[in-house]
Amino acid sequence: MLELAHFQVISAALFAIGIYGVLARRSAVLILMSIELMLNAVNVNLIGFAAFGDFTEGQRALGQVLIIFVITIAAAELALAIAIILRLYRNRSSVNVDEINLMKW
Numbered sequence: 001m002l003e004l005a006h007f008q009v010i011s012a013a014l015f016a017i018g019i020y021g022v023l024a025r026r027s028a029v030l031i032l033m034s035i036e037l038m039l040n041a042v043n044v045n046l047i048g049f050a051a052f053g054d055f056t057e058g059q060r061a062l063g064q065v066l067i068i069f070v071i072t073i074a075a076a077e078l079a080l081a082i083a084i085i086l087r088l089y090r091n092r093s094s095v096n097v098d099e100i101n102l103m104k105w
Contacts, residue, residue: 011045020034022034046066046070
């Protein structure tokens with residue numbers, strides 16, 4: 001039987017993997033994927049609390065609305081970031097974040 005603690009452990013593991021990916025990777029695409037993984041960890045946590053919390057139906061619906069809001073924001077962020085990464089790749093021929101120095105002459 002699944003409990004709230006299982007959802008929290010899975011969410012914490014996903015978030016930790018995402019943090020590691022953001023801090024250790026140099027490719028902008030992999031960093032973006034790690035950020036999406038962290039947002040999905042937040043969604044798993046929200047799903048766990050909405051399903052197992054001692055809430056009324058209105059509060060559970062609010063949890064589901066928050067999940068849809070996070071998914072929508074993640075999709076918009078992904079589209080914008082991919083567009084920026086593609087433009088950087090066309091201009092610099094690299095998506096390595098160490099080589100991107102657009103503010104320098």
